[in-house]
Amino acid sequence: MKKRAIPALLLSSMLVLGGCSIATKKDVVAETSKEPADVQKPxxxxxxxxxxxxxxxxxxxxxxxxxxxxxxxxxxxxxxxxxxxxxxxxxxxxxxxxxxxxxxxxxxxxxxxxxxxxxxxxxxxxxxxxxxxxxxxxxxxxxxxxxxxxxxxxxxxxxxxxxxxxxxLKNQGLNKNVLNDSSVRLSKSRSMVWEAIDFADTSKRDKDPLILQQSIASLTSLDPIKGNDGSINMLNTNMYVRLVNLTDDDKITADGALSHNFAIANGNSEYYFLLRDDINFAKIQAKAAVDSKDRVGAEDVVFSLNRAKNKDSVPDHRTYSLHEHIKSVEIVTDLNTLSSVKQSGSNSTIKEVLEKGLKSPISELSGNKTDVNNQSGKYQVVKLTTTEPFPQVLNYLAHQSAGIVSKKQVESINTFDVAKYDVNKDISYGDQATVTEGAKYNNALAASGPYILSYKNDYEAVFYKNPGYRIGTEYEPKISKVVVRFIKDADSALSALRSGEIHVYYGVSETKFDLVKNDSKLKLQTLExxxxxxxxxxxxxxxxxxxxxxxxxxxxxxxxxxxxxxxxxxxxxxxxxxxxxxxxxxxxxxxxxxxxxxxxxxxxxx
The missing domain is CATH 3.10.105 (Dipeptide-binding Protein; domain 3)
Known part of the structure; x- marks a missing residue:
């Protein structure tokens, strides 16, 4: 295209209107580089x-x-x-x-x-x-x-x-050809309940492992008060029993817990728990789970909850704020106490509430867990007092950080001065290095829950059924071995579910729901x-x-x-x-x- 010449008269007019100044190349560049007044610099x-x-x-x-x-x-x-x-x-x-x-x-x-x-x-x-x-x-x-x-x-x-x-949405995909899908619970808040899960073919309980998955392989800690994240929540929930649990729709319950029953006294600051006598701590010997014969008792409850509320009880305590409303925890040995205190909002005594549904009423209370025999009416009761009326304390007692640890075992390991703790030389209870295969492996866990971790590596963590947990009841774990595979990539985890390499995949991507729904061997469970x-x-x-x-x-x-x-x-x-x-x-x-x-x-x- 040819350039058109500007007529002389028009050029002259332009110069006059421009104040007789001619813009140089430098002026033009400077002017065009200016941003509009209303444009913000990123x-x-x-x-x-x-x-x-x-x-x-x-x-x-x-x-x-x-x-x-x-x-x-x-x-x-x-x-x-x-x-x-x-x-x-x-x-x-x-x-x-x-x-x-x-x-x-x-x-x-x-x-x-x-x-x-x-x-x-x-x-x-x-x-x-x-x-x-x-x-x-x-x-x-x-x-x-x-x-x-x-x-x-x-x-x-x-x-x-x-x-x-x-x-x-909370969701999980499961292989309904391998598992009894009605036994696999999806709870609004509580983590997966392993002890309830069963195979479709029950003859596999002692032969095949239940294979689960999680994305995080590095475990914060197997001490329940030292972690509150996706690496250990599911694991510690199934390793340590609590005083109470949550139902699938977030109601407080004693089902599957250490307590037979619990009661709240008038004023909403005192809480009583009647303990079971059919749970022992499990330990690991030669990578196998064995019954330690050490009963989970009131002494362990008092120890566990006192350390849970104390910020300085362990180095790197990560859950103390959940339990800061706990003022005191004590063992009740005076039976008259239970009869003289009324339940909040009713005329029933604490004793009447705690005895509800028991085969043997409470005839004696013991301060020593080795003396307990529920069948003959001899029990242990723990009383928890809050700093102020605080009904939400029960929800915190259902959290994995309120899991009951062994007083004897934890004290034998955590012998260091917390204030002078040296991560390079001191070993604390639940350190993942002690359960990781290799030169530092020295599993000293004591599990009060239905399963205990035997060992882990970069590929998986292997758990075994606690042989001293609720034997002969509906809460005795159905499957003897649980393997948790570490699969970081979501697509790889879904492929593992579809190929049968894992049996349950928690947290299917919402964009992949249809792949699970359209697979005849799989079932998708969801809830908000x-x-x-x-x-x-x-x-x-x-x-x-x-x-x-x-x-x-x-x-x-x-x-x-x-x-x-x-x-x-x-x-x-x-x-x-x-x-x-x-x-x-x-x-x-x-x-x-x-x-x-x-x-x-x-x-x-x-």
């Missing part, structure tokens, strides 16, 4: 996640990029690497998740958001949030809804300490869970820690509907970790205008 932000959450990370990165952020993705291959990066503070926002495995709302917030909480990774330190958590903990469900609404409002909307993503995914802000020496406006810009850039669509609508909108438990009526909606507003405020404040 804000740098680092997103930390694991490869297993890559789908979420990609969607969130796209949403933030479109909203004016320059996103650096810090993608880690596994949970251990993710945790290391989180501890080092190498993130602005991290994809996090929390499952309320106790079925009560206090658990959904206390560890995560209360100042000093053992899983408060922000860390968040907000006196108003602390006060709301403690207030709600002392209230009934009818009262605490309004309190939790105020908490959610401040946590998410007022301060933007977290940005919610979604509520997940207490699991919530959210973005956690780094509140320590980062721009997002300094600027509430910057956090709010991220908050309103998140479009939950888009995230949920990537999972074929098999997830649900969330506001906080409380969402599955308390319907506050609050809702987060993506809002591009608010994003611009808060980014502008952030830029102007710098």
């Amino acid at each position: 804000v740098d932000i680092e997103l930390l996640t694991m490869s297993s959450n890559e789908t979420d990370a990609n969607v969130i990165r796209d949403q933030l990029s479109k909203s004016g952020f320059n996103v650096k993705l810090n993608l880690q291959p596994d949970f251990g690497s993710f945790t290391a990066q989180q501890k080092a503070g190498n993130f602005d926002i991290a994809i996090s998740s929390w499952t309320t495995v106790t079925g009560n709302p206090d658990y959904a917030v206390r560890s995560l958001f209360k100042t000093g909480g053992d899983y408060n990774k922000g860390p968040i330190s907000d006196p108003e949030i602390d006060k709301l958590i403690d207030t709600a903990a002392s209230q009934t469900p009818e009262q605490y809804k309004a309190t939790y609404e105020k908490l959610e409002q401040r946590l998410v909307f007022d301060k933007a300490y977290i940005a919610p993503l979604y509520v997940s 869970s207490n699991g919530v995914a959210y973005l956690l802000f780094n509140l320590n020496n980062r721009e997002v820690s300094k600027s509430e406006d910057l956090r709010k810009a991220v908050l309103y850039a998140i479009n939950q509907d888009e995230l949920i669509k990537t999972y074929n609508n098999n997830k649900f909108k969330a506001v906080s970790t409380l969402t599955p438990l308390v319907k506050t009526g609050l809702e987060l909606k993506a809002d591009p205008n608010k994003v611009k507003e808060f980014l502008k405020k952030y830029s102007e404040s710098k």
